[in-house]
Amino acid sequence: MNLVQEKTTAGRPRLGERIMTVLNRDPRTAPHGTRNDAILAAVLAAVAVCVALSTDPARRPDALGWTLLLAAHVPLVWRRRRPLLVLAAGVVLLMPYHAMDNNHGASTPATVVALYTVAVTGRPLRTILTGITVLAIAFTVMLTVSTHQAVELLRISGWVIAVLFFGVDVRYYRQYVAGIVERAERAERTREEEARRRVAEERLRIARDLHDLLAHTITLIGVRTSVAAHVLAADPERLDRETIAKALEEIAETCRTARGELRTTLEVLRAAEHGEGRGPLPGLDGLPDLVEAARLAGARVEQSVRVRQAPPAVGAAAYRIVQEALTNAVRHAGPEPAVQVELYERDGALRLSVTDDGTGPIPGDTPGFGLVGMRERARSVGGTLDAGPRAQGGFEVSAVLPLTTAVEGTR
Template identity: 45%
Template sequence: MSRPLDRARHHLKAHPLALDAVLAAGVLACMVAGSFVEPHDQDAVSWSIRTPDLLSLVLMALAALALVFRRRAPLTVLALTGTASIIECVTGDPRAPVAMAAVIALYTVASTTDRPTTWRAGLLTMTVLTSAAMLAGPLPWYAQENLAIFAWTGIGATAGDAVRSRRAFVQAIRERAEKAERTREEEARRRVAEERLRIARDLHDVVAHHIALVNVQAGVAAHVMDKRPDQAKEALAHVREASRSALNELRATVGLLRQSGDPEAPTEPAPGLARLDELVGTFRSAGLPVEVARADHGTTLPAAVDLAAYRVIQEALTNVRKHAGTDAKAEVSVVRVGPNVEITVLDDGAGDDDDPDNGGGHGLLGMRERVTALRGTLTTGPRYGGGFRVHAILPVKTRAAARDEPGEPV
């Protein structure tokens, strides 16, 4: 039984003009039925006492016909039904309930327009119809029928305004829910993009560093294989060590993509300046003289800053080894300056390729992204007299670490 009713309700919602026509027919039936009621019987309401005159029937039909178009032109329909009600109040004796159509039209105005329009239209309709009924009608001004017009028009305006407010409230909730859903999706896409970029930087740093060392050592081994097999064996050992280190770091980086709780996920912390000597040793074993000067002893860096400093030095030395020439030397300094730690990598290379990113790589871009993400600054460029300089300034305390610190006592 409910299924046919649901289909009929959906059909009427899809065809609002048909719904208004059905409503107009119902209102017309109620007005015609009410016009046969004798309101002055003292004992009870009696039927078939009187028959409405032709003018009343015409006014009722016109008012009901106007209600068919109440959604398209609510104010115009209110004016037409109000005019018909005024004419009936003045000429009807006894009066027919044409004002019922004006109440429905006023409800439509209140439910489809804004509140100021509802107030103006409601007060005007209540005042005009009630005044016409009290002053020009055949009944005494204090009759219940006159007061009923005032009450019903007020109820129509109030009910329409309540429906409009409820619709606006539901629409606002729906819009907020849709906005929240879009915001969640955008935030998820942003986080995915940031994670992909971070993993891409890590992979670039790991692969570029170790593969460059493998390439150098393999070239050395191939060059001295016949004449100095001992040196070739040592170079191949360095190749094996660099390959093992590359595999370990790749395994650690790719492990970040594993699901949480995976027993094969890496548990070793990310590299930092504590492993700087080990990093420099790999370059020295590849034939790049590197001098290290540190003035940051006792400084504890946040994990993100520590990793960024390590990667900047790693990428800068890799670029020196790849682009600065075979006779180049490098200098690395790590200095604590106030609230920052400054990383400087210098070389005196005289290679043909002065720009480390001429080959279309992403080394300098990756370093800049890392430093900028921590609200630091990165300066790169050729040195006067030859060579290249990489200078990074990183904050010792990130904003997240600063928020976690307890405040000073008052």
């Protein structure tokens, strides 16, 4: 039983928190506003009756006075929706009440609430003009009753000014709190958008990695499988077992390599989930393996690498671009294409080109994501990439990857 009570108490806002919520909230947006104001009007009417009855019997209201006093509390039910109209209705009803020299203190609580509502819901200029108007009307009415009463009203008019200034202060305080809340919400939305952007970038990166890995591997397996199938179909009576065995061994080796790279990629993803970083990236030192794999697939590849050092991000981007370009050459450039891979450094940038003398993509081939992925790789390190047919035949992929910007960005 005690545990249930503790849970209920823990889940229920404390009294101080509820009070601060009421103070910070705009009264026009508060829930159950009309109901609460109806209760407030009834309580203030009861207080007014008690104050009027506690005075000298000669100053107690008559039937008309009671009617005016109680009727002045009715508009308070709608004070949040029409504060100025409610105040005007109260003034109209209470001026005759005061003119008959009834108990003047009985209507004070209702007047204070009406004035406070106008101040807390309106602009300061409107509040000042309203206060001046109310005081002018009250002073005029009191002059008709008694000069002494009019002077007394001027003496105690400070409370009207105090109420108005208090309402203005509360309004500014609520605007200040609302500004803090709005800034906090805006910051939270910014954080959420940043988180979604990072998730999208990470998904794109994973898609690029898997595309580069699987497309390259599947292409090599397809080429070597075609070689084995050609040998089997060329002369079934005289099987070249050595060539078939070599092709199958190369397929198995490619599968083992792909399995290792896929395992590494998955390990990097799992490490990233636990905040352990992305792990080592492929770099320029892996280019010879790409060239050798393309040669085994039948391409005649020549390479020229004249780059001393590159940041990890630039090296990884260059590796993936060359990988995809070689994959496209093996797939689309025809049998035994001549491919030239060249990397060099000039003007603070790594420049690479992969050219072939093949026929290019076959018309009707389904376009893939290779070129899109290569351009995204280049843009990820602030570089550019161009790809297209050459005038003298074949296809060329060229990229410029800045080294200085990438180094500064990794500090």
